[in-house]
Amino acid sequence: MSPSNKAVDAPEMPAPPVKEHVAHSLSGALGLLLAVLGPLLGIGLVLGGVAVGFDPGDRPAVGVTLIVVGALTTVAALFAWNGVKMVAPGEARVIQLFGRYVGTLRTDGLRWVNPLTSSTRISTRVRNHETAVLKVNDAAGSPIEIAAVIVWQVEDTAQATFGVDDYEEFVTTQAETALRHIATNYPYEAHAEDTLSLRDNAESITDQLSAEVNARVAAAGVHVIESRFTHLAYAPEIASAMLQRQQAGAIIAARQQIVEGACGMVETAVARITEQGFVELDEERKAAMVSNLLVVLCGDRGTQPVVNTGSLYQ
Numbered sequence: 001m002s003p004s005n006k007a008v009d010a011p012e013m014p015a016p017p018v019k020e021h022v023a024h025s026l027s028g029a030l031g032l033l034l035a036v037l038g039p040l041l042g043i044g045l046v047l048g049g050v051a052v053g054f055d056p057g058d059r060p061a062v063g064v065t066l067i068v069v070g071a072l073t074t075v076a077a078l079f080a081w082n083g084v085k086m087v088a089p090g091e092a093r094v095i096q097l098f099g100r101y102v103g104t105l106r107t108d109g110l111r112w113v114n115p116l117t118s119s120t121r122i123s124t125r126v127r128n129h130e131t132a133v134l135k136v137n138d139a140a141g142s143p144i145e146i147a148a149v150i151v152w153q154v155e156d157t158a159q160a161t162f163g164v165d166d167y168e169e170f171v172t173t174q175a176e177t178a179l180r181h182i183a184t185n186y187p188y189e190a191h192a193e194d195t196l197s198l199r200d201n202a203e204s205i206t207d208q209l210s211a212e213v214n215a216r217v218a219a220a221g222v223h224v225i226e227s228r229f230t231h232l233a234y235a236p237e238i239a240s241a242m243l244q245r246q247q248a249g250a251i252i253a254a255r256q257q258i259v260e261g262a263c264g265m266v267e268t269a270v271a272r273i274t275e276q277g278f279v280e281l282d283e284e285r286k287a288a289m290v291s292n293l294l295v296v297l298c299g300d301r302g303t304q305p306v307v308n309t310g311s312l313y314q
Contacts, residue, residue, distance in 0.1 A: 013219035020158040020221070023095040023103025028110020031084045038077020045070025083115035090125040092157045104157045120161060126153045126225065131176050133231050138198065140187040143235035146198070148206070150175045150213060151225040159221030167220040174216040175227075182209045188234065202229050258298055266293045 045066050085093050085105060093105040097117045105111050106124070113119075130149045138144050152171055154160045160167040183198065186205060190197035198205060206227050214224040270286060 011216070013216070016156070016159040016163045016219060016221070018101050018158045018162050020104050020156045023093075023105050023113060025085075025105060025107075025111040025113045028084055028086070028112050031080060031112030032110060035077055035081035035084060038080065039074050042070045042072070042074030042077060045073060079115050080112075081115075083112050083117070085111050085113060085119055087111060091121055091123050094120040094122055094157050094161045096120070101158055101162060122154060122157050122160060124154050124157070126151060129171060129175055130230060131172075131179055134176065134180060134183070135235060136180050136183045138183060138188045139185055142188055143237065144183065144188050144198070145231060145233050145235055146179065146183050146229065147231035148175070148179050148209065148227050149230050150210075150227045152213075152217070152222050153225060154221055155223045156221030159219065164220045167222060170220050171217050171222055175213050178209060178212040178216055182212065188232075198229075198232055202232070255298075262294055262298050266290050269293065 048066050048070070085095075087093055087105050087108055087110075089108050093111075095102050095105060095113055095117050096119070097114060102114075102117060105113070105119075128149055128151055131147050133145050133147045135143060135145055150171070154167070156163075164170045182205060186196055186198050186201075188197060189199050190201075196205065206229060210224050210227045213227060217224065266289075270289065
């Protein structure tokens with residue numbers, strides 16, 4: 001079964017307490033206009049009330065009324081300023097009213113919401129998280145060092161805010177946990193053709209890593225885009241021994257290829273000599289020729305020919 005089709009082995013996360021929805025808001029230009037013109041109007045009313053109050057021809061009650069209305073207008077305008085929210089590209093605002101989630105602002109620019117609400121800025125940009133170099137044992141029990149980079153993005157701002165305590169720390173911890181779990185399920189290198197390994201099948205295994213991390217961080221409203229290994233090696237205490245084994249395997253593979261090629265060349269040479277018939281070769285002479293050709297073709301060093309001045313049988 002390929003890693004992409006293998007069931008994701010991840011714990012079952014609890015259901016999120018809330019789901020993201022759009023917060024009710026108005027154009028921020030209206031709120032900004034009220035916030036700027038309101039204090040000017042209020043100050044004008046207060047000054048007018050003061051002027052009327054000192055005019056002997058008018059009743060003092062009118063001046064007091066203007067002062068009170070102007071003061072209330074100024075306070076209300078300053079209070080309305082709290083409802084103006086600026087949303088930059090690549091971020092969102094989570095709006096709460098007395099601790100209750102009322103929606104999320106994702107529209108870029110200025111928006112005006114209920115001044116009694118509070119907001120939390122949260123980034124929706126694509127981010128990278130590179131894990132530390134972890135030392136684990138692979139499926140064969142060999143200690144290895146492994147690290148990966150996880151590309152992720154916040155999809156549900158409500159879950160990221162209320163589903164977990166700290167969504168960034170949650171992603172960090174779950175990514176390292178999933179990486180350790182994946183590393184223990186596969187050997188560093190395969191010793192059989194039908195066995196997946198971390199070194200030879202990294203792309204397929206990282207697809208499974210992405211799926212597992214995605215399942216683990218879904219409770220935080222986070223989506224994993226992709227993951228890749230950034231470091232993969234044997235642990236230092238066994239690296240030299242494993243290097244010798246790899247070198248021995250490479251030498252054996254090279255020798256096998258050399259022997260296969262040499263046998264083909266010898267077979268061609270004997271067949272052509274026999275076909276053209278310019279030298280009569282009995283079975284003993286053929287065996288001697290095959291032996292000499294194999295020594296020449298398979299040897300590591302240059303051969304030193306020996307000239308036989310007699311016959312093959314002397």
